[in-house]
Amino acid sequence: MADxxxxxxxxxxxxxxxxxxxxxxxxxxxxxxxxxxxxxGEACDEVQFTRSGVSGTLKVSADKFELEARLGxxxxxxxxxxxxxxxxxxxxxxAAKKPAAKKKKAGxxxxx
Numbered sequence: 711m712a713d714x715x716x717x718x719x720x721x722x723x724x725x726x727x728x729x730x731x732x733x734x735x736x737x738x739x740x741x742x743x744x745x746x747x748x749x750x751g752e753a754c755d756e757v758q759f760t761r762s763g764v765s766g767t768l769k770v771s772a773d774k775f776e777l778e779a780r781l782g783x784x785x786x787x788x789x790x791x792x793x794x795x796x797x798x799x800x801x802x803x804x805a806a807k808k809p810a811a812k813k814k815k816a817g818x819x820x821x822x
Contacts, residue, residue, distance in 0.1 A: 712786035
């Protein structure tokens, strides 16, 4: 068995983090044939995901995502590839949620 542990800090707040976690769960179901359940909590939500050979949780808080996954024997051989795909998907979702920086006018210190 192989384990995957991924943590990502964010500044989305709980509402934004929930939206992103729902999108992540939908992506996991559609792209990787995962079965996902989402449970909201007061300080932390949890997405539980599973499919043949994989099980885990994505813990969602106001400032952090923490993913734990356990790969079965056969998928353990592909740990690095699976982990890099999870990291890529989560990082892409987080990057899409970052607020855009305001543009400055040419020759000015004030935002446009």
